[in-house]
Amino acid sequence: MKKLHCHIPVLRRSICLGLVTLFCLQLQAQDATSDSTKPAPVAVKKKPVKNTFESNWIQDNQSVMVPIKGTFEMDIQHRFGVVNNGYKDLFGLYAPSNIRIGLSYVVIDKLQLGMGFTKDRLQWDVNGKYAIIKQDKTGGWPVSISWFSNVVIDTRPKENFATGGDRISYFHQLLIARKITEKFSAQIAPSISHYNNIEGYKDADGKIQRKMKNDHLAIAFMGRYKLTDKTNFMINYDQPLTQHPMNNPHPNVSFGLEMVTSAHAFQVFAGNYHNIIPQSNNFFNENDIRDGQFCIGFNITRLWNF
Amino acid sequence: MVSAAGFLLISTGFIAMQQPAKPWIAPDKAAKTANPVKSDAASLKEGKELWVKHCQSCHGKSGLGDGPKAAQLKTDPGNFSQAAFQKDSDGAFFYKISEGRDDMPSFKKKLPEAEDIWNIVNYMRSFKK
Numbered sequence: 001m002k003k004l005h006c007h008i009p010v011l012r013r014s015i016c017l018g019l020v021t022l023f024c025l026q027l028q029a030q031d032a033t034s035d036s037t038k039p040a041p042v043a044v045k046k047k048p049v050k051n052t053f054e055s056n057w058i059q060d061n062q063s064v065m066v067p068i069k070g071t072f073e074m075d076i077q078h079r080f081g082v083v084n085n086g087y088k089d090l091f092g093l094y095a096p097s098n099i100r101i102g103l104s105y106v107v108i109d110k111l112q113l114g115m116g117f118t119k120d121r122l123q124w125d126v127n128g129k130y131a132i133i134k135q136d137k138t139g140g141w142p143v144s145i146s147w148f149s150n151v152v153i154d155t156r157p158k159e160n161f162a163t164g165g166d167r168i169s170y171f172h173q174l175l176i177a178r179k180i181t182e183k184f185s186a187q188i189a190p191s192i193s194h195y196n197n198i199e200g201y202k203d204a205d206g207k208i209q210r211k212m213k214n215d216h217l218a219i220a221f222m223g224r225y226k227l228t229d230k231t232n233f234m235i236n237y238d239q240p241l242t243q244h245p246m247n248n249p250h251p252n253v254s255f256g257l258e259m260v261t262s263a264h265a266f267q268v269f270a271g272n273y274h275n276i277i278p279q280s281n282n283f284f285n286e287n288d289i290r291d292g293q294f295c296i297g298f299n300i301t302r303l304w305n306f
Numbered sequence: 307m308v309s310a311a312g313f314l315l316i317s318t319g320f321i322a323m324q325q326p327a328k329p330w331i332a333p334d335k336a337a338k339t340a341n342p343v344k345s346d347a348a349s350l351k352e353g354k355e356l357w358v359k360h361c362q363s364c365h366g367k368s369g370l371g372d373g374p375k376a377a378q379l380k381t382d383p384g385n386f387s388q389a390a391f392q393k394d395s396d397g398a399f400f401y402k403i404s405e406g407r408d409d410m411p412s413f414k415k416k417l418p419e420a421e422d423i424w425n426i427v428n429y430m431r432s433f434k435k
Contacts, residue, residue, distance in 0.1 A: 051355075070415055229358040262360040262416070305415040 048134035052144055052179040053187070055265035056104070056112075056129075057299045058222045059236050059254045060273045060281055062148045064177035064187055066131040069109045072304045075102035075116065079274045079297040082287060092295055100276040118276050122155040125277060135178060146175040152277055166197035171279040173220075183226040190219045193279035199247075212244040218282045224258070232258040234269065240282065249285040254297075267299040325381050330407060332398035339397035343424035345431065353429025356422055360413065369433035379409045386433045399427040 053063035056073065067073065081095020089095040102125075104114025110131040117124055127150035135144040154160070154167040161167055170193070177187035193216045200208045222236045238252040256269020272287040274295050287293035331337075343349050357365075364379060366372040369386030376383050384391055394402075403423050406412030417423055 068416075068418055229355060260359065261363060 046140055047137040049137055049144070049179045052135065052177050052185045053224055054232065054260040055258065055267065055299070055301055057265070057267060057301065058187065058224070058234055059256060059267060059269050059271055059297070059299070060252065060276070061187075061189060061220050061222060061236060061238070061278070062129060062146075062173060062175060063222070064131070064144045064146045064175040066110055066112050066129055066146060067106050067303065068305070069106050070306045071106045071112075072306055073102075073104045073114070074302045075100065075104070076300045077102070077276050077297070078299075079276060079295050082274075082293045082295055083270070084291070084293060098274055098276055120275055120277070120280065123152050123277050123280070124155060125150050125152040127151075143176050143178045145177075148173045148175060150278070152279065161197065168196045169279045170194045171277075171282075173278070185224045187222040188219065189222070190217070191278065191282065192217055193282045195279065195283060209245065211246050212283070213242060215242065216244070216249075216279075216283050217241040227257075230260055232260070234258050234267065236271070238273070238282065247284075249283055250288045252281065252285055252287075253289050256297075263303045265299070265301045268296070269298070270294045270296050273297075327381050327384055330402060332394070332401040336401035337395045337398040339400065341396035341400070341424055341427060343421055343428060345428040349425045349428045350432065352422070353425035353427070356417070356426050357429050360416070361426065364409075369430060381409050383409070386430055387435045389434075392431070392434045396424070396427050396431075399430060400424060403427070 053065045056063055056065055056067070057075070057077075077100040079098045081089060081092035081097060083091040085092065085095065098118065098120045100116050100118040102114055102116030104112050104127075106112045112129045113127070114129075115124070115126045127148065129146055129148045131144070131146045133141045133143070133145040135141055149172045150170065152169045152171070154169070171191065173189050173191035175187060175189045177185060179185045195214055198210055198212045198214055200210050203209050218238055218240050220236060220238045222234070225233045227233055233255075234257070235255045236253070240249050240251060250272060252272040254269050254271025254273065256267060256271075258265060258267045260266075272289055272293060272295070273281040273285055274287060275281045275284060287295065362373055363375045364371075364373045364383050365386065366376065366383075371383040371385050373383070386392070400420075400423055402410070403417075403426060404412065404414040413423065417426075
C-alpha cells in the first residue's frame with residue numbers, strides 16, 4: 001500500500017495526461033459517419049452521442065448515462081466473497097455476500113433520483129445524478145459530464161454510534177466520459193467521500209488520534225469495449241488519493257462482461273470492491289489486488305418506461 | 307422415445323396456442339406520413355443497432371419472426387421479409403412501432419426521438435426479399 005502511495009505524484013501526472021488525452025481524442029466513428037452523410041431532409045440540430053455506456057453502472061461506479069425521462073429502474077447488485085478460499089467456498093460464491101437493491105426514476109429530463117438498501121452496515125442510500133453536458137456529434141461538446149451524489153445512513157443498532165449524525169456519510173463524483181469510437185468509450189471520475197464519524201484510538205500520551213481523515217479523495221478510470229451489438233467488455237480502476245494516518249484503503253481493479261437488452265443490463269465481473277456503496281468502497285476496501293483478493297459480482301438492472 | 311413424443315406434444319401445443327396476428331391497419335393520417343429520414347448508411351447503421359437492442363429478441367435477426375422470445379408470444383410476430391408486410395408504408399411501420407399492440411410494446415416512451423424510429427423503419431426495409 002505504501003508503495004502505491006509513494007507513486008501518487010506520478011499518478012496525478014498520469015491522471016492529468018489521461019484527462020488531456022480524453023479531451024483531445026477525435027470522435028473518429030461519429031465523424032466518419034457524419035462525413036459520409038449528405039444533407040438530410042431532417043432539420044440539422046444538436047445530436048447528442050448515444051450509448052456512451054448502456055447502463056447506469058460500470059461495475060462499482062456510476063456511468064455518465066442518465067436514462068431518458070420517465071425511466072424507472074430496479075437494480076439488484078451482488079458481491080460474493082473473495083475467491084482466495086478456492087473450492088472451500090466455491091471461490092467465494094458460498095461465502096458471506098453483500099447485496100444492494102435499488103430503485104431509481106428519471107423525474108425530469110437529465111435528472112435521476114434513486115434510493116437503495118445495502119446489506120453491509122444496513123445502509124440506506126438516497127442518490128441523484130444529473131447530466132450536465134452531453135457529448136455532441138455535430139461539433140459541440142467533446143465529452144459528456146454528469147454529477148452523482150448520495151447520502152447514506154448506517155442503520156445498525158445505536159450502540160455503534162455516539163450521535164445520530166455519526167451514521168451519515170456522503171459521496172460526490174464528477175463523471176467525465178467520451179465515446180471515442182463506436183466501440184470504445186472511456187470515463188474518468190474523480191470523487192470525494194465523507195464520513196461524519198471515523199474511528200479513533202488513544203496514543204501513548206492518552207490523546208485521541210484519528211485512524212483516518214473524514215474526507216477521502218479518489219479517482220476512477222473506466223473503459224467499455226463493444227464485443228458485439230449486445231455484449232461489452234468493461235474494465236475499471238479506482239485509485240485512492242488521500243493519504244490517511246493508517247488503514248489506507250487499497251485500489252480496486254475490476255473487469256467483466258455486460259449484456260444489454262431493451263429493458264435489462266446484466267454485468268458479471270471480478271473486482272476487489274465488496275461494499276457496493278461507493279464511499280464504503282473508497283474508504284474501507286481491504287481487498288488487495290497483490291494478494292489476488294478478488295470478489296465475483298453482478299449487477300442486474302431492469303428498466304421500465306412510464 | 308416417450309420424452310421425444312412429450313417434447314413434440316409440448317412444442318406443437320405451444321405453436322398451436324400462438325394466434326396468427328390480427329389485421330393491423332394504421333390510421334390513414336399516420337400511414338400517409340412521409341419518412342423524413344433518408345435511408346443512407348448512417349440511418350441503416352443506427353437502425354440496425356436499435357433493432358438488435360429492442361426488436362431482435364422477438365422478431366429475429368432478419369425480421370423473420372424467429373427471435374428467442376418469439377415462442378413465448380401469444381401472437382405470431384410475423385415475417386417482415388414477406389411482401390405482405392413490406393407493402394405497408396413507412397408511416398404505417400412508424401405508427402405500429404410507436405404505438406404497439408398486444409404483445410408488441412409501444413416504443414414512443416423508450417424511443418422518444420422520432421428519428422430513432424424512422425431509422426428502424428429504414429432498417430426494416432432491408433429485410434425485403
